[in-house]
Every structure is written in C-alpha cells, then in structure tokens.
Amino acid sequence: MPIGDVQPSVRPARAGRTDGAAGSAIRRPSARSRRTGVRAERFAPYVLVAPAVLIIVLLRLYPLLLGVNFSFTGDGERNGVAVGLDNYLELFRDPLFRTALGNVGLLVLLLPVAVAIPGLLATFIYLRVPGHRLYRGVYFFPAVLSPVIVGAIFNLLLAFDGPLNAVLGSVGVGPVDWLGDPDVAMFVVVGVHVWATFGMALVVFLAGFATLDAALLDAARVDGASLPQVIWHVIVPALSRTIQFVFVTTMIGMLTSMFGLLYVMTNGGPEGSTYLPEYYIWIQQGQLSRPALASAASTVLFVIMLVVGLLQITLLRRAGREDR
Amino acid sequence: MTRIRLGRWLVVIPMALLALATIYPLLFTANVAMKTRRDYILDRFSLTDALRWENIGTAWSSVGMGRYFVNSLLVVTSSVVLLLLFGSMAGFALSRLRFRGSRALFLGCLAGLFVPFQVIMVPLARIMADNGLIDTYPGLILVYVAQFLPFTVFLMTSYYRAIPTEIIDAARIDGNSVYGVYRRIMLPLGSPALLSVGILDALFCWNDVLMSLVMMPSADHRTLMVGVTSLRGQYSDDIPTFASGVLIAALPVLVVYLFLQRQIADGVAAGSTKG
Numbered sequence: 019m020p021i022g023d024v025q026p027s028v029r030p031a032r033a034g035r036t037d038g039a040a041g042s043a044i045r046r047p048s049a050r051s052r053r054t055g056v057r058a059e060r061f062a063p064y065v066l067v068a069p070a071v072l073i074i075v076l077l078r079l080y081p082l083l084l085g086v087n088f089s090f091t092g093d094g095e096r097n098g099v100a101v102g103l104d105n106y107l108e109l110f111r112d113p114l115f116r117t118a119l120g121n122v123g124l125l126v127l128l129l130p131v132a133v134a135i136p137g138l139l140a141t142f143i144y145l146r147v148p149g150h151r152l153y154r155g156v157y158f159f160p161a162v163l164s165p166v167i168v169g170a171i172f173n174l175l176l177a178f179d180g181p182l183n184a185v186l187g188s189v190g191v192g193p194v195d196w197l198g199d200p201d202v203a204m205f206v207v208v209g210v211h212v213w214a215t216f217g218m219a220l221v222v223f224l225a226g227f228a229t230l231d232a233a234l235l236d237a238a239r240v241d242g243a244s245l246p247q248v249i250w251h252v253i254v255p256a257l258s259r260t261i262q263f264v265f266v267t268t269m270i271g272m273l274t275s276m277f278g279l280l281y282v283m284t285n286g287g288p289e290g291s292t293y294l295p296e297y298y299i300w301i302q303q304g305q306l307s308r309p310a311l312a313s314a315a316s317t318v319l320f321v322i323m324l325v326v327g328l329l330q331i332t333l334l335r336r337a338g339r340e341d342r
Numbered sequence: 343m344t345r346i347r348l349g350r351w352l353v354v355i356p357m358a359l360l361a362l363a364t365i366y367p368l369l370f371t372a373n374v375a376m377k378t379r380r381d382y383i384l385d386r387f388s389l390t391d392a393l394r395w396e397n398i399g400t401a402w403s404s405v406g407m408g409r410y411f412v413n414s415l416l417v418v419t420s421s422v423v424l425l426l427l428f429g430s431m432a433g434f435a436l437s438r439l440r441f442r443g444s445r446a447l448f449l450g451c452l453a454g455l456f457v458p459f460q461v462i463m464v465p466l467a468r469i470m471a472d473n474g475l476i477d478t479y480p481g482l483i484l485v486y487v488a489q490f491l492p493f494t495v496f497l498m499t500s501y502y503r504a505i506p507t508e509i510i511d512a513a514r515i516d517g518n519s520v521y522g523v524y525r526r527i528m529l530p531l532g533s534p535a536l537l538s539v540g541i542l543d544a545l546f547c548w549n550d551v552l553m554s555l556v557m558m559p560s561a562d563h564r565t566l567m568v569g570v571t572s573l574r575g576q577y578s579d580d581i582p583t584f585a586s587g588v589l590i591a592a593l594p595v596l597v598v599y600l601f602l603q604r605q606i607a608d609g610v611a612a613g614s615t616k617g
Binding site for chain 2: 218
C-alpha cells in the first residue's frame with residue numbers, strides 16, 4: 019500500500035461479500051431517491067417492529083381483554099347476554115374449582131422446597147463437587163423433556179403393578195396406589211413436576227453464581243466458617259436477586275406448565291383431587307362447552323399471575339438499580 | 343474448595359443418587375421399548391436380551407407416530423423461522439434505533455410475557471375459529487409465534503444492546519439503508535443469540551401439548567406430543583409399543599440436548615440475568 023493513499027478505516031460492506039445480491043444494493047443514491055429514501059428511513063424502525071407488535075397485540079393483549087369481557091357474559095342459551103358476576107359465583111361454588119385453588123395453595127407451600135433443592139445442588143456444583151460437570155449435564159436434561167413424555171414415563175414407573183411398587187413389595191411395603199389415591203396423587207404429580215423442572219432453576223442459579231465475587235468465599239473460609247455458615251451468611255445474601263427470580267419463575271411454572279402432566283397422569287382425578295386452574299379451564303372450555311365459565315376461571319388465574327408478575331417487575335427494577 | 347472434607351460424602355452420595363434417579367426413568371423406558379410383551383410381563387427390570395427395533399417400527403407406522411412426527415417438524419420449523427425473523431427485526435429496532443414510541447412498544451412486547459396461553463385460551467380459540475384458522479397448520483404456527491415472541495424479542499433486544507453503535511454508524515456511512523444494516527450487520531452478529539433463542543423456542547414448541555390440543559382437533563393434524571397422550575388409551579396392554587412411542591418423541595430432544603446443551607443453558611441464563 020503506497021503511503022499517502024488514504025484508506026477508509028471501515029471497509030465498504032460490499033468488500034466482505036461475495037454473493038452478487040449484496041453488491042447491487044450499495045450505490046450512490048441520486049438526489050431524488052435520497053429524498054424519498056429519507057422518508058422511508060424514518061419509517062424503517064416501525065416497519066421492523068410491526069410484525070412483532072401486531073402479533074403480540076392481536077393475539078396476546080387483545081384476547082386478554084376479550085376474555086375478561088367474556089367472563090361477564092353467559093353460556094349456552096344466555097350466550098352473549100351480560101350476566102354480571104354469575105360466572106364467578108358459580109366458579110366459587112364449584113367444588114372442583116375450589117379444589118383447584120386449594121391445590122394452588124399447596125403449590126405455594128411446596129415452593130420453598132422446589133427452590134431449595136436446585137439452590138443447594140447449584141451451590142455444590144459451584145463448589146466443584148467431584149463430577150460437577152457430569153451432574154450439571156444430567157440434572158438439566160429432564161428440564162428439556164416435554165411434560166407429556168415425563169408423565170408417560172412416570173405412568174409406567176408408578177403403575178399399580180409397576181416397577182416402583184414391585185421394589186417396595188420386595189422390601190415388604192404394600193403397594194401404593196400412587197395415582198389412584200386422592201390423598202397421594204397431587205403430591206405425586208407435584209413431585210414429578212419438581213423432578214422434571216429443577217434443572218431449569220439449577221441453570222439459573224449457576225448463572226447467578228457466575229456473578230458472585232469469589233473473594234467473599236475465600237474471606238469466609240479464612241475466617242473458618244463452616245459450609246452451612248457460608249451458605250447462609252455469604253451465598254444467600256449475595257444471590258438474593260437470583261433466589262427471588264427463581265421463586266417467581268418456579269411459581270409461574272407451577273401455575274402454567276403442569277397441564278401436560280395432569281392430562282397424561284391423572285386427568286384431574288382421582289375424585290378431582292388433582293385439578294389446577296389451567297386444567298379446569300381446559301375442561302370447561304373443551305369438554306363441557308362452557309367458554310364463559312372457563313373465561314372467568316382464566317381471569318382468576320390471571321389475577322393470581324398478575325400478583326406474581328408485578329412482584330417480578332419490582333424485583334427486576336430493584337435489581338437494575340443495584341447493577342448500575 | 344478443597345477443604346470440605348467432613349461433609350463431602352454427605353454431599354456426594356445424595357448427588358450421585360439423584361443423578362441416577364434423573365437418568366434411570368429414561369433408561370428404563372428405552373429398555374422396555376426393546377423387549378417383547380411377554381418379557382416385560384415376566385420381568386420388568388431385566389435387561390433386554392436383544393435390541394428389538396420392531397416395536398419402534400410399530401409405533402412409527404401403525405400407531406401413526408411417524409405422521410405426527412412430520413406434523414410437529416413442519417409446525418416447529420416454520421414457527422422458529424418466523425420467531426427468529428420477527429424477533430430479531432424488533433430486537434434490532436428496539437435496542438439500536440431511536441424513534442418515537444419505542445419505549446412504549448418495547449413495554450407492550452414485554453407485557454406479552456405475562457399473558458400465559460391458559461388465560462387467553464377461550465378468546466384466542468374463538469378468534470382463530472372466526473378466521474378459519476382452527477385445525478390448520480398456519481393457525482397453530484401463528485399461536486406458537488404469538489406465544490413465544492415476547493420472550494424472543496426480549497432476548498434479542500438485550501443481546502443487541504451490547505453491540506456498539508459505531509458499527510451501525512459506519513455501515514450507514516457506507517451507504518446502507520436501515521434494512522441493509524439489519525441484513526448485513528445485525529443478523530450475522532446476532533447469530534449466537536439467534537442460535538440460543540432458536541433452540542429454546544424450538545424446544546418450547548416441540549414440547550407443547552395444550553396449544554396443539556386446543557388448536558388441532560382432528561387426528562391427522564396431531565402433533566407428536568398429542569400423539570403421545572393418545573398412546574396411553576390405545577396401548578395400555580402393550581407396554582413395549584407404548585414405551586417405543588414415548589422414545590420416538592423423546593429422541594430428537596435428547597439428540598439436540600447432547601449437541602447443544604451449552605446453547606440451551608446460555609439461553610436460559612440470559613433470560614434470567616438480563617432483567
């Protein structure tokens with residue numbers, strides 16, 4: 019390159035391309051096309067966001083309003099007639115829906131367990147337990163399987179004449195009707211859900227650990243803190259944001275992604291003991307042709323979700339302030 | 343941390359047992375799929391004496407899992423292509439272009455994150471039916487795109503925020519239009535994020551059962567996961583074939599996981615840390 023030949027520091031985009039399509043697009047625009055070009059340029063951002071915004075507004079936000087509106091109208095003969103709070107009154111009189119709400123309460127009670135398990139495991143993996151890489155890969159795997167597949171596999175394992183009862187029988191414990199006993203079934207389904215999803219939370223925790231200052235741990239160790247002390251006094255405070263996030267997402271996951279398990283494992287039975295709001299909505303809409311009642315149940319579920327969601331926004335806000 | 347001595351076995355043994363409990367159900371299912379019905383009834387646990395692929399063949403052809411598989415593949419690939427296209431377009435504009443209303447539009451997209459399908463199932467099914475989209479491939483694809491677009495836009499936006507504006511300015515000076523910048527700069531630079539988000543979206547769509555149950559009532563439009571749910575009733579007395587059907591549905595996910603585990607984990611981590 020001769021000295022004095024001024025080279026632009028940025029190569030023309032064309033230079034890096036070998037396909038002819040790109041080459042023709044680069045030209046010196048004439049004055050006229052530049053004027054229309056400027057107008058087109060002004061609209062370009064809107065053109066780029068249009069498909070996403072349209073789809074989200076038309077197929078997410080608008081249906082939400084439609085559904086809330088719908089929950090105040092009647093079903094069947096009273097289709098389209100405003101009926102005030104009738105659907106909601108019927109909803110809270112329905113023992114099945116009450117069971118569903120009761121089960122939501124049960125999920126909230128079990129939530130700390132569902133968060134603590136991946137939290138502890140992530141801690142040990144972060145502290146480089148022997149074989150930690152293998153563990154991470156193995157634990158995360160069920161999280162990418164469909165609830166339907168997980169449910170089908172556990173149908174095999176938990177069948178009354180299935181392997182688990184065979185093992186229990188060999189040590190002298192009578193067979194348990196895992197999915198047929200109303201007192202047991204919901205706990206079994208939640209247990210399977212936790213088994214199948216704790217890998218997701220584990221990965222989130224590990225991402226949180228990546229931001230942890232290792233010096234804190236060293237300092238704690240120099241001071242002679244035991245492992246439980248380190249977890250309680252160093253790790254939990256440092257990861258408070260991650261822990262809160264996992265709490266919220268785990269709760270949302272329990273409320274909105276257990277349908278597959280319920281559908282495959284119990285169908286809401288035995289005796290309606292494994293109903294959750296999402297399953298109730300599906301039954302009322304699809305099987306019993308009560309769309310307006312289903313909409314009311316949807317609205318109740320949304321209110322529950324909204325409380326959780328607002329919690330999440332405030333957490334993210336607060337976390338954002340901590341970062342910067 | 344090499345100092346944890348005392349409690350080491352208290353940690354290692356449960357973790358190893360849990361790893362076993364995580365993997366065993368799948369191994370058990372794979373083993374059962376290889377057995378004959380008689381073998382399974384006689385002894386559920388014994389290792390299969392041969393690798394019998396005929397159960398898989400039965401599940402694939404006569405149960406119709408093959409047909410469902412193709413349905414799923416069609417719907418999922420179309421959905422992911424649209425998700426990545428619309429998601430990266432919006433992500434680029436919302437993160438790197440200044441225009442009136444961009445903040446409101448971003449929040450509008452984000453609001454979609456808090457609307458689960460269960461909540462809008464009834465009105466959405468009605469909208470789809472009114473437009474003749476129930477029980478059609480485009481209908482289900484549209485439902486999937488709408489479901490996972492907020493997440494995709496969110497992730498692409500936060501990824502593109504890290505790209506220096508100087509690159510875009512330089513490309514503009516070189517005579518590129520905004521669309522040119524998108525096509526020649528943002529798409530290539532976004533490929534790591536597109537890969538992560540694309541795999542996650544594909545998994546979400548592939549694993550879904552509720553949406554396809556509601557949107558695809560007729561049997562020959564069934565997706566693979568709905569196919570798995572219908573196995574139970576038909577093959578309750580033929581467990582090896584049942585297990586084969588489950589295995590067919592799980593295998594693609596297993597393969598994707600083995601090769602792209604890091605990208606999946608990256609996507610999950612990005613979704614959690616980029617608040």
